[in-house]
Amino acid sequence: MVKIGNINLPEFPLLLAPMEDVSDPPFRAVCKENGADLMYTEFISSEGLIRDAIKSRRKLDIFDYERPIGIQIFGGDEEALALSAKIVEAVQPDLVDINFGCPVKKVVSKGAGAGVLKDIDLMVRLTESVVKSTHLPVTVKTRLGWDDHSKNIEEVAERLQDVGIKALSIHGRTRAQMYKGEADWTLIAKVKNNPRIQIPIFGNGDIDSPEKAWEYKNKYGVDGIMIGRAAIGYPWIFREIKHYFTTKTLLPSPTIRERVDVCKKHLLKSIEWKGPIVGINEMRRHYTNYLKGLPGIKEYRNKLVTLKETEEILQVLTEIEHRYEGYNFERTPIELMNYHEKCPL
Known part of the structure; x- marks a missing residue:
């Protein structure tokens, strides 16, 4: 201990x-x-x-x-x-x-x-x-x-x-x-x-x-x-x-369902804590990281960072889950994001 x-x-x-x-x-x-x-x-x-x-x-x-x-x-x-x-x-x-x-x-x-x-x-x-x-x-x-x-x-x-x-x-x-x-x-x-x-x-x-x-x-x-x-x-x-x-x-890498479920939970908690406008806007920085490695994800990501309604965002995330169901995420070292100006560490 x-x-x-x-x-x-x-x-x-x-x-x-x-x-x-x-x-x-x-x-x-x-x-x-x-x-x-x-x-x-x-x-x-x-x-x-x-x-x-x-x-x-x-x-x-x-x-x-x-x-x-x-x-x-x-x-x-x-x-x-x-x-x-x-x-x-x-x-x-x-x-x-x-x-x-x-x-x-x-x-x-x-x-x-x-x-x-x-x-x-x-x-x-x-x-x-x-x-x-x-x-x-x-x-x-x-x-x-x-x-x-x-x-x-x-x-x-x-x-x-x-x-x-x-x-x-x-x-x-x-x-x-x-x-x-x-x-x-x-x-x-x-x-x-x-x-x-x-x-x-x-x-x-x-x-x-x-x-x-x-x-x-x-x-x-x-x-x-x-x-x-x-x-x-x-x-x-x-x-x-x-x-x-x-x-x-x-452990196996998290499945697409796990990734989308946690992403949704993160989004809803963000909206609950910050309100819908700020909560949705500030969540946009996280989508790239949750969905990293998915082929052809750019189209969906572009939607996620422009939509302004919670239900529409949740729907897109559900579409992503269905499209990539069964996708095998390769286990590779996590790319450390470069947040110089945010001072994370």
Whole structure:
């Protein structure tokens, strides 16, 4: 069993990464049903929360069936982060997570996200301000460092543990890498194997198959794995990894019926949570991923991203299910979607 403060997780938990414009309640619901053990909200601006920005406040929506769930905040000001943690506490999540990993320019330029990687002392002060402001367990998500010349994650891990964080998730790239190249898990392993480190260490980056999850679990010794892009349009990644860990056999790829059923469920939950106009519009980014690999799907996909009525969209999805009934999806590594500007990891 893995513990984060008073939260009990199963042995080697699978975490759903916080992804901007992706990890909303409808997406989290289908990931939870498929085996995600711990999930996080989209990252929320501390300044936005304090200003009572509608979009930021809406991201605080969490539901009991999602538990355990963490709310992730970001910012570069100690007082603002501490105050936002108190606001977050009011909706009673299971933990508060601080984002020190988002590499996109609009976040970094404000001295937040991965921008804090250039100033470890500031990172420590920001973290300590949150820890002192809430009774909830505080965790951190970050990267190896700013660039190849400043991979300071070993020092960061020790110092953040010293000020009270209860777990650390590490993405195996620097800020300079963005999402390019391969994630380097060797430094994540060094953090985990540091005898001073007593908190759970979760690895993140490039996990796109059950086989790779098993390999990285054994090779790097982390306490669990955080999965982001590989779950977009493929929430089955969680159940497939768990099945492989237990049986060392691969589950068959989800059938077209399973894919359409989950896509419909995702759509209806999106409409329920966001309303019909926004719910339908924001669901459009997901169809490509759910239907990836189907030959001749472009015609249907073009309909799905232009239709505005729920029943019409559901009808097209039903047509897709009937047309491709019995289609044999080949098992290939999941293509990691490139969401640079959305800052998913």
